[in-house]
Amino acid sequence: MEPTKPEPPVTPVPVVPPPVVESVPTIESLPIVTPAVAPVPTTPEIKSKVPFSPKQLLDRIKALPRKIKILSGVAVFLLVLVILLMTTDPGRRVRNTLLPSPSPVPTETTQLPEIFDPSPYADDPEIKDIERKLSEYDKAMNAVQLREDTLRPPTLDWNVDFKKN
Protein backbone atom coordinates (compact mmCIF):
# COMPACT_ATOMS: atom_id res chain seq x y z
CA MET A 1 0.00 0.00 0.00
CA GLU A 2 1.27 3.23 -1.21
CA PRO A 3 1.33 6.05 1.22
CA THR A 4 -1.07 8.69 0.35
CA LYS A 5 0.37 11.96 -0.57
CA PRO A 6 -0.74 14.75 1.46
CA GLU A 7 -2.96 17.04 -0.45
CA PRO A 8 -1.53 20.48 -1.13
CA PRO A 9 -2.99 23.15 0.88
CA VAL A 10 -5.83 24.75 -0.78
CA THR A 11 -5.28 28.38 -1.32
CA PRO A 12 -8.28 30.31 -0.46
CA VAL A 13 -9.95 31.75 -3.53
CA PRO A 14 -10.83 35.30 -3.06
CA VAL A 15 -14.47 35.84 -3.27
CA VAL A 16 -15.27 38.29 -5.97
CA PRO A 17 -18.25 40.25 -5.07
CA PRO A 18 -20.87 40.13 -7.71
CA PRO A 19 -20.89 43.15 -10.00
CA VAL A 20 -23.25 45.82 -9.10
CA VAL A 21 -25.84 45.97 -11.75
CA GLU A 22 -27.32 49.40 -12.21
CA SER A 23 -30.96 49.47 -12.40
CA VAL A 24 -31.92 49.87 -16.15
CA PRO A 25 -35.00 51.95 -16.62
CA THR A 26 -37.72 50.19 -18.43
CA ILE A 27 -39.59 51.69 -21.37
CA GLU A 28 -42.55 52.00 -19.23
CA SER A 29 -40.62 54.07 -16.72
CA LEU A 30 -39.33 56.57 -19.29
CA PRO A 31 -41.19 59.86 -19.46
CA ILE A 32 -42.98 60.48 -22.69
CA VAL A 33 -41.37 63.48 -24.37
CA THR A 34 -43.24 64.99 -27.24
CA PRO A 35 -40.73 66.62 -29.72
CA ALA A 36 -41.41 70.14 -30.85
CA VAL A 37 -42.71 69.87 -34.40
CA ALA A 38 -41.29 72.43 -36.87
CA PRO A 39 -43.93 74.47 -38.60
CA VAL A 40 -44.58 72.96 -42.03
CA PRO A 41 -44.80 75.57 -44.81
CA THR A 42 -48.16 75.60 -46.31
CA THR A 43 -48.07 75.13 -50.07
CA PRO A 44 -50.48 77.10 -52.19
CA GLU A 45 -53.21 75.22 -53.57
CA ILE A 46 -52.89 74.21 -57.14
CA LYS A 47 -56.04 75.29 -58.72
CA SER A 48 -55.89 73.44 -61.97
CA LYS A 49 -53.75 70.52 -62.68
CA VAL A 50 -54.53 70.41 -66.41
CA PRO A 51 -51.31 69.75 -68.40
CA PHE A 52 -50.02 72.54 -70.77
CA SER A 53 -50.81 71.96 -74.40
CA PRO A 54 -49.58 74.09 -77.36
CA LYS A 55 -52.90 73.73 -79.07
CA GLN A 56 -54.60 75.44 -76.17
CA LEU A 57 -52.06 78.25 -76.32
CA LEU A 58 -52.73 78.71 -80.01
CA ASP A 59 -56.41 78.87 -79.31
CA ARG A 60 -55.84 81.46 -76.64
CA ILE A 61 -53.71 83.54 -78.99
CA LYS A 62 -56.37 83.27 -81.63
CA ALA A 63 -58.90 84.47 -79.15
CA LEU A 64 -56.92 87.65 -78.47
CA PRO A 65 -58.15 90.92 -80.04
CA ARG A 66 -56.67 91.80 -83.39
CA LYS A 67 -55.04 95.02 -82.17
CA ILE A 68 -53.10 93.17 -79.50
CA LYS A 69 -52.03 90.57 -82.03
CA ILE A 70 -50.69 93.27 -84.37
CA LEU A 71 -48.97 95.13 -81.56
CA SER A 72 -47.33 92.01 -80.20
CA GLY A 73 -46.30 91.05 -83.75
CA VAL A 74 -44.66 94.44 -84.23
CA ALA A 75 -42.95 94.16 -80.86
CA VAL A 76 -41.56 90.73 -81.73
CA PHE A 77 -40.39 92.01 -85.10
CA LEU A 78 -38.64 94.98 -83.49
CA LEU A 79 -37.05 92.71 -80.93
CA VAL A 80 -35.70 90.43 -83.64
CA LEU A 81 -34.49 93.45 -85.56
CA VAL A 82 -32.69 94.86 -82.53
CA ILE A 83 -31.10 91.50 -81.81
CA LEU A 84 -29.95 91.23 -85.41
CA LEU A 85 -28.57 94.77 -85.32
CA MET A 86 -26.69 94.02 -82.12
CA THR A 87 -25.31 90.63 -82.93
CA THR A 88 -24.61 90.36 -86.65
CA ASP A 89 -21.82 92.14 -88.45
CA PRO A 90 -24.00 93.55 -91.28
CA GLY A 91 -26.42 94.62 -88.58
CA ARG A 92 -23.72 96.61 -86.86
CA ARG A 93 -22.88 98.25 -90.14
CA VAL A 94 -26.52 99.19 -90.66
CA ARG A 95 -26.71 100.45 -87.09
CA ASN A 96 -23.63 102.56 -87.65
CA THR A 97 -25.19 104.13 -90.71
CA LEU A 98 -28.55 104.64 -89.00
CA LEU A 99 -27.10 106.00 -85.81
CA PRO A 100 -24.09 108.03 -86.77
CA SER A 101 -21.67 108.40 -83.97
CA PRO A 102 -20.98 112.01 -83.14
CA SER A 103 -17.80 113.30 -84.62
CA PRO A 104 -15.29 114.46 -82.08
CA VAL A 105 -15.77 118.07 -81.22
CA PRO A 106 -12.63 120.01 -81.94
CA THR A 107 -11.37 121.71 -78.86
CA GLU A 108 -10.08 125.16 -79.21
CA THR A 109 -6.44 125.58 -78.51
CA THR A 110 -5.38 128.89 -77.28
CA GLN A 111 -2.94 130.25 -79.77
CA LEU A 112 0.21 131.31 -78.13
CA PRO A 113 1.06 134.92 -78.75
CA GLU A 114 3.93 135.32 -81.14
CA ILE A 115 6.82 136.78 -79.33
CA PHE A 116 8.81 139.18 -81.43
CA ASP A 117 10.44 142.49 -81.15
CA PRO A 118 8.16 144.77 -83.18
CA SER A 119 9.62 147.01 -85.84
CA PRO A 120 8.26 150.52 -86.53
CA TYR A 121 6.10 148.90 -89.22
CA ALA A 122 4.48 146.27 -87.00
CA ASP A 123 1.24 148.25 -86.85
CA ASP A 124 1.50 149.86 -90.26
CA PRO A 125 -2.00 150.06 -91.84
CA GLU A 126 -0.69 149.12 -95.30
CA ILE A 127 1.00 146.01 -93.92
CA LYS A 128 -2.15 145.14 -91.99
CA ASP A 129 -4.14 145.54 -95.20
CA ILE A 130 -1.76 143.24 -97.09
CA GLU A 131 -2.06 140.69 -94.28
CA ARG A 132 -5.84 140.77 -94.47
CA LYS A 133 -5.80 140.41 -98.26
CA LEU A 134 -3.34 137.54 -98.00
CA SER A 135 -5.61 135.78 -95.53
CA GLU A 136 -8.56 136.17 -97.92
CA TYR A 137 -6.44 134.95 -100.78
CA ASP A 138 -5.43 131.84 -98.81
CA LYS A 139 -9.07 131.03 -98.16
CA ALA A 140 -9.96 131.45 -101.84
CA MET A 141 -6.96 129.38 -102.93
CA ASN A 142 -7.80 126.51 -100.60
CA ALA A 143 -11.35 126.43 -101.94
CA VAL A 144 -10.22 125.93 -105.54
CA GLN A 145 -11.18 122.52 -106.96
CA LEU A 146 -9.26 121.77 -110.12
CA ARG A 147 -10.69 118.38 -110.95
CA GLU A 148 -14.31 118.27 -112.11
CA ASP A 149 -15.03 114.60 -112.38
CA THR A 150 -18.78 115.05 -112.69
CA LEU A 151 -18.20 116.71 -116.04
CA ARG A 152 -16.28 113.81 -117.56
CA PRO A 153 -17.70 112.74 -120.95
CA PRO A 154 -20.65 110.36 -120.62
CA THR A 155 -20.14 106.68 -121.31
CA LEU A 156 -22.21 106.02 -124.41
CA ASP A 157 -22.57 102.99 -126.64
CA TRP A 158 -21.06 103.93 -129.98
CA ASN A 159 -20.86 100.35 -131.30
CA VAL A 160 -24.24 99.82 -132.86
CA ASP A 161 -23.82 97.33 -135.64
CA PHE A 162 -26.46 95.08 -137.17
CA LYS A 163 -24.47 94.42 -140.32
CA LYS A 164 -22.15 91.84 -138.75
CA ASN A 165 -24.88 89.24 -138.43
Place this chain on the structure above:
Amino acid sequence: MVRKILIIASALFFLAAPILTRAQTTTPSATPTPTEAPFNFEKAYKDYVFTLDVYNKLHSEYQLAKSQYMQANTLASNAKAREATAAMLVGRDDVMIVYLGVLNQRLVEAIGISETTKNGLTNRMNTEITWYRNHKGKISSAATLEDLTDDSKEAADHYALTEPLIYEVLASVPTGKISDTRRMFNDLLGLLKQKTSSIRLAGDHDTTLAERWISETENKLTRSIDKEVEAQTLLLTITNSDKRTRNVNNGETYNQIIFRLDESMLFLKEASGYTKEVLKQLKTKN
Protein backbone atom coordinates in the same frame (compact mmCIF):
# COMPACT_ATOMS: atom_id res chain seq x y z
CA MET B 1 -91.20 143.24 -90.66
CA VAL B 2 -89.75 144.89 -93.74
CA ARG B 3 -87.68 147.13 -91.50
CA LYS B 4 -86.25 144.12 -89.70
CA ILE B 5 -85.27 142.46 -92.97
CA LEU B 6 -83.61 145.67 -94.13
CA ILE B 7 -81.64 145.95 -90.88
CA ILE B 8 -80.44 142.34 -91.10
CA ALA B 9 -79.51 142.72 -94.77
CA SER B 10 -77.55 145.91 -94.16
CA ALA B 11 -75.79 144.30 -91.17
CA LEU B 12 -74.82 141.32 -93.28
CA PHE B 13 -73.59 143.62 -96.04
CA PHE B 14 -71.37 145.61 -93.67
CA LEU B 15 -70.00 142.42 -92.18
CA ALA B 16 -69.28 140.83 -95.53
CA ALA B 17 -67.85 143.91 -97.24
CA PRO B 18 -64.40 143.86 -95.59
CA ILE B 19 -64.06 140.14 -96.24
CA LEU B 20 -64.96 140.58 -99.89
CA THR B 21 -62.61 143.50 -100.37
CA ARG B 22 -59.79 141.58 -98.65
CA ALA B 23 -60.44 138.61 -100.87
CA GLN B 24 -60.24 140.84 -103.94
CA THR B 25 -57.00 142.39 -102.85
CA THR B 26 -55.40 139.14 -101.74
CA THR B 27 -56.47 137.05 -104.72
CA PRO B 28 -53.76 138.28 -107.11
CA SER B 29 -50.98 137.80 -104.59
CA ALA B 30 -52.33 134.41 -103.51
CA THR B 31 -51.23 132.88 -106.77
CA PRO B 32 -47.61 133.87 -107.11
CA THR B 33 -46.48 134.50 -110.60
CA PRO B 34 -44.09 131.75 -111.60
CA THR B 35 -40.65 133.22 -111.66
CA GLU B 36 -38.57 131.45 -114.22
CA ALA B 37 -35.37 130.13 -112.69
CA PRO B 38 -32.31 131.47 -114.47
CA PHE B 39 -30.61 128.96 -116.71
CA ASN B 40 -27.28 128.40 -115.08
CA PHE B 41 -24.79 125.59 -114.70
CA GLU B 42 -26.75 123.93 -111.88
CA LYS B 43 -29.91 123.74 -113.97
CA ALA B 44 -28.03 122.60 -117.05
CA TYR B 45 -26.37 119.86 -115.02
CA LYS B 46 -29.71 118.64 -113.66
CA ASP B 47 -31.04 118.47 -117.22
CA TYR B 48 -27.98 116.49 -118.21
CA VAL B 49 -28.42 113.95 -115.40
CA PHE B 50 -32.07 113.50 -116.39
CA THR B 51 -31.21 113.03 -120.07
CA LEU B 52 -28.52 110.53 -119.19
CA ASP B 53 -31.05 108.53 -117.15
CA VAL B 54 -33.42 108.48 -120.11
CA TYR B 55 -30.62 107.32 -122.38
CA ASN B 56 -29.66 104.50 -120.00
CA LYS B 57 -33.25 103.28 -119.99
CA LEU B 58 -33.44 103.42 -123.78
CA HIS B 59 -30.13 101.64 -124.06
CA SER B 60 -31.39 98.78 -121.88
CA GLU B 61 -34.43 98.45 -124.10
CA TYR B 62 -32.22 98.49 -127.17
CA GLN B 63 -30.03 95.72 -125.80
CA LEU B 64 -33.05 93.57 -125.02
CA ALA B 65 -34.58 94.15 -128.45
CA LYS B 66 -31.27 93.44 -130.12
CA SER B 67 -30.76 90.15 -128.29
CA GLN B 68 -34.33 89.08 -129.09
CA TYR B 69 -33.76 89.94 -132.73
CA MET B 70 -30.50 87.99 -132.77
CA GLN B 71 -32.22 84.92 -131.33
CA ALA B 72 -35.54 85.00 -133.18
CA ASN B 73 -34.65 86.88 -136.36
CA THR B 74 -38.31 87.38 -137.15
CA LEU B 75 -40.01 90.31 -138.80
CA ALA B 76 -41.61 91.32 -135.53
CA SER B 77 -38.33 91.23 -133.63
CA ASN B 78 -36.71 93.16 -136.49
CA ALA B 79 -39.32 95.90 -136.24
CA LYS B 80 -38.95 96.02 -132.48
CA ALA B 81 -35.15 96.19 -132.73
CA ARG B 82 -35.42 98.96 -135.30
CA GLU B 83 -37.71 100.96 -133.08
CA ALA B 84 -35.56 100.46 -129.97
CA THR B 85 -32.33 101.26 -131.82
CA ALA B 86 -33.76 104.43 -133.31
CA ALA B 87 -34.96 105.55 -129.87
CA MET B 88 -31.57 104.80 -128.35
CA LEU B 89 -29.73 106.73 -131.07
CA VAL B 90 -32.02 109.71 -130.54
CA GLY B 91 -31.38 109.46 -126.77
CA ARG B 92 -27.64 109.28 -127.39
CA ASP B 93 -27.71 112.41 -129.51
CA ASP B 94 -29.80 114.11 -126.83
CA VAL B 95 -27.17 113.28 -124.21
CA MET B 96 -24.47 114.79 -126.39
CA ILE B 97 -26.51 117.93 -127.03
CA VAL B 98 -27.29 118.45 -123.34
CA TYR B 99 -23.78 117.53 -122.23
CA LEU B 100 -22.21 120.04 -124.60
CA GLY B 101 -24.71 122.58 -123.32
CA VAL B 102 -23.54 121.90 -119.75
CA LEU B 103 -19.93 122.39 -120.79
CA ASN B 104 -20.89 125.60 -122.56
CA GLN B 105 -22.55 126.87 -119.40
CA ARG B 106 -19.54 125.84 -117.31
CA LEU B 107 -17.32 127.76 -119.68
CA VAL B 108 -19.53 130.85 -119.49
CA GLU B 109 -19.26 130.84 -115.68
CA ALA B 110 -15.54 129.97 -115.64
CA ILE B 111 -13.01 132.46 -114.33
CA GLY B 112 -9.56 133.29 -115.58
CA ILE B 113 -10.23 132.43 -119.21
CA SER B 114 -9.90 135.20 -121.76
CA GLU B 115 -13.04 136.21 -123.63
CA THR B 116 -11.40 135.32 -126.93
CA THR B 117 -10.72 131.76 -125.77
CA LYS B 118 -14.20 131.49 -124.31
CA ASN B 119 -15.85 132.68 -127.50
CA GLY B 120 -13.75 130.38 -129.64
CA LEU B 121 -14.59 127.32 -127.56
CA THR B 122 -18.27 128.28 -127.27
CA ASN B 123 -18.59 128.68 -131.04
CA ARG B 124 -16.98 125.32 -131.65
CA MET B 125 -19.25 123.66 -129.15
CA ASN B 126 -22.31 125.29 -130.66
CA THR B 127 -21.24 123.86 -134.01
CA GLU B 128 -21.04 120.43 -132.40
CA ILE B 129 -24.47 120.86 -130.82
CA THR B 130 -25.90 121.75 -134.22
CA TRP B 131 -24.31 118.67 -135.75
CA TYR B 132 -25.87 116.33 -133.17
CA ARG B 133 -29.23 118.07 -133.58
CA ASN B 134 -29.15 117.52 -137.34
CA HIS B 135 -28.07 113.92 -136.85
CA LYS B 136 -30.89 113.35 -134.39
CA GLY B 137 -33.41 114.68 -136.91
CA LYS B 138 -32.13 112.29 -139.54
CA ILE B 139 -32.59 109.11 -137.50
CA SER B 140 -36.36 108.92 -137.95
CA SER B 141 -35.93 108.52 -141.71
CA ALA B 142 -33.92 105.29 -141.32
CA ALA B 143 -35.90 102.42 -142.81
CA THR B 144 -33.78 99.43 -141.89
CA LEU B 145 -31.43 98.29 -139.17
CA GLU B 146 -28.58 98.71 -141.66
CA ASP B 147 -29.52 102.37 -142.12
CA LEU B 148 -29.47 102.79 -138.36
CA THR B 149 -26.06 101.13 -138.19
CA ASP B 150 -24.79 103.67 -140.73
CA ASP B 151 -26.32 106.52 -138.74
CA SER B 152 -24.70 105.28 -135.56
CA LYS B 153 -21.34 104.88 -137.23
CA GLU B 154 -21.58 108.42 -138.55
CA ALA B 155 -22.13 109.73 -135.02
CA ALA B 156 -19.36 107.53 -133.62
CA ASP B 157 -16.93 108.90 -136.22
CA HIS B 158 -17.98 112.42 -135.42
CA TYR B 159 -17.54 111.83 -131.67
CA ALA B 160 -13.84 111.28 -132.36
CA LEU B 161 -13.78 114.95 -133.34
CA THR B 162 -15.99 116.08 -130.45
CA GLU B 163 -14.01 114.36 -127.71
CA PRO B 164 -10.83 116.50 -128.04
CA LEU B 165 -12.99 119.61 -127.83
CA ILE B 166 -14.63 118.27 -124.68
CA TYR B 167 -11.28 117.68 -123.02
CA GLU B 168 -10.04 121.04 -124.22
CA VAL B 169 -12.91 122.69 -122.38
CA LEU B 170 -12.46 120.46 -119.34
CA ALA B 171 -8.78 121.39 -119.15
CA SER B 172 -9.37 125.07 -119.87
CA VAL B 173 -11.60 125.53 -116.83
CA PRO B 174 -8.99 124.52 -114.20
CA THR B 175 -6.27 126.31 -116.13
CA GLY B 176 -8.38 129.44 -115.85
CA LYS B 177 -8.72 128.89 -112.13
CA ILE B 178 -4.96 128.65 -111.75
CA SER B 179 -4.46 131.78 -113.84
CA ASP B 180 -6.98 133.68 -111.76
CA THR B 181 -5.40 132.53 -108.49
CA ARG B 182 -1.97 133.55 -109.70
CA ARG B 183 -3.26 136.93 -110.85
CA MET B 184 -4.64 137.56 -107.37
CA PHE B 185 -1.32 136.53 -105.86
CA ASN B 186 0.66 138.71 -108.25
CA ASP B 187 -1.42 141.69 -107.16
CA LEU B 188 -0.62 140.96 -103.53
CA LEU B 189 3.04 140.43 -104.22
CA GLY B 190 3.14 143.71 -106.11
CA LEU B 191 1.74 145.53 -103.07
CA LEU B 192 4.24 143.82 -100.82
CA LYS B 193 7.19 144.68 -103.05
CA GLN B 194 6.04 148.27 -103.22
CA LYS B 195 5.80 148.50 -99.45
CA THR B 196 9.19 146.86 -98.97
CA SER B 197 10.88 149.26 -101.32
CA SER B 198 9.24 152.24 -99.61
CA ILE B 199 10.53 150.97 -96.24
CA ARG B 200 14.00 150.53 -97.70
CA LEU B 201 13.90 154.09 -99.01
CA ALA B 202 12.81 155.37 -95.60
CA GLY B 203 15.96 153.78 -94.19
CA ASP B 204 14.64 153.11 -90.72
CA HIS B 205 14.38 149.35 -91.12
CA ASP B 206 16.65 146.77 -92.75
CA THR B 207 14.74 145.04 -95.55
CA THR B 208 17.48 142.69 -96.76
CA LEU B 209 15.91 139.54 -95.38
CA ALA B 210 12.44 140.55 -96.54
CA GLU B 211 13.78 141.13 -100.06
CA ARG B 212 15.43 137.72 -99.99
CA TRP B 213 12.07 136.16 -99.13
CA ILE B 214 10.47 138.13 -101.95
CA SER B 215 13.04 136.71 -104.33
CA GLU B 216 12.23 133.19 -103.11
CA THR B 217 8.54 133.89 -103.57
CA GLU B 218 9.13 134.95 -107.14
CA ASN B 219 11.06 131.74 -107.77
CA LYS B 220 8.10 129.72 -106.58
CA LEU B 221 5.83 131.76 -108.79
CA THR B 222 8.04 131.02 -111.79
CA ARG B 223 7.91 127.31 -111.00
CA SER B 224 4.14 127.53 -110.81
CA ILE B 225 4.05 129.13 -114.25
CA ASP B 226 6.38 126.41 -115.59
CA LYS B 227 3.95 123.72 -114.46
CA GLU B 228 1.07 125.55 -116.07
CA VAL B 229 2.99 125.77 -119.33
CA GLU B 230 3.60 122.00 -119.12
CA ALA B 231 -0.13 121.52 -118.72
CA GLN B 232 -0.83 123.71 -121.72
CA THR B 233 1.68 121.74 -123.78
CA LEU B 234 -0.16 118.57 -122.87
CA LEU B 235 -3.40 120.22 -123.85
CA LEU B 236 -1.96 120.83 -127.29
CA THR B 237 -1.56 117.06 -127.75
CA ILE B 238 -5.33 116.79 -127.32
CA THR B 239 -6.21 119.62 -129.66
CA ASN B 240 -3.59 118.77 -132.23
CA SER B 241 -5.21 117.64 -135.43
CA ASP B 242 -2.14 115.69 -136.51
CA LYS B 243 -3.24 112.11 -137.19
CA ARG B 244 -0.09 110.71 -135.61
CA THR B 245 -1.03 112.16 -132.24
CA ARG B 246 -4.74 111.52 -132.67
CA ASN B 247 -4.33 108.15 -131.01
CA VAL B 248 -3.53 109.70 -127.64
CA ASN B 249 -5.82 108.74 -124.82
CA ASN B 250 -7.57 112.01 -124.16
CA GLY B 251 -8.77 110.97 -120.73
CA GLU B 252 -5.26 110.03 -119.66
CA THR B 253 -3.83 113.27 -121.03
CA TYR B 254 -6.51 115.19 -119.16
CA ASN B 255 -5.41 113.47 -115.93
CA GLN B 256 -1.82 114.48 -116.62
CA ILE B 257 -2.91 118.06 -117.21
CA ILE B 258 -4.73 118.11 -113.89
CA PHE B 259 -1.64 116.65 -112.21
CA ARG B 260 0.53 119.47 -113.60
CA LEU B 261 -2.01 122.05 -112.55
CA ASP B 262 -2.08 120.57 -109.06
CA GLU B 263 1.69 120.99 -108.92
CA SER B 264 1.32 124.55 -110.14
CA MET B 265 -1.15 125.20 -107.33
CA LEU B 266 1.22 123.71 -104.77
CA PHE B 267 3.92 126.16 -105.83
CA LEU B 268 1.44 128.98 -105.45
CA LYS B 269 0.68 127.80 -101.92
CA GLU B 270 4.37 127.73 -101.09
CA ALA B 271 4.75 131.22 -102.52
CA SER B 272 1.91 132.36 -100.30
CA GLY B 273 3.73 130.93 -97.29
CA TYR B 274 6.86 132.86 -98.24
CA THR B 275 5.00 136.15 -98.38
CA LYS B 276 4.08 135.58 -94.73
CA GLU B 277 7.81 135.45 -94.02
CA VAL B 278 8.23 138.75 -95.84
CA LEU B 279 5.57 140.30 -93.66
CA LYS B 280 7.18 138.83 -90.56
CA GLN B 281 10.53 140.36 -91.50
CA LEU B 282 8.95 143.74 -92.07
CA LYS B 283 7.15 143.62 -88.73
CA THR B 284 10.10 142.40 -86.69
CA LYS B 285 12.91 144.62 -85.49
CA ASN B 286 16.31 143.56 -86.87
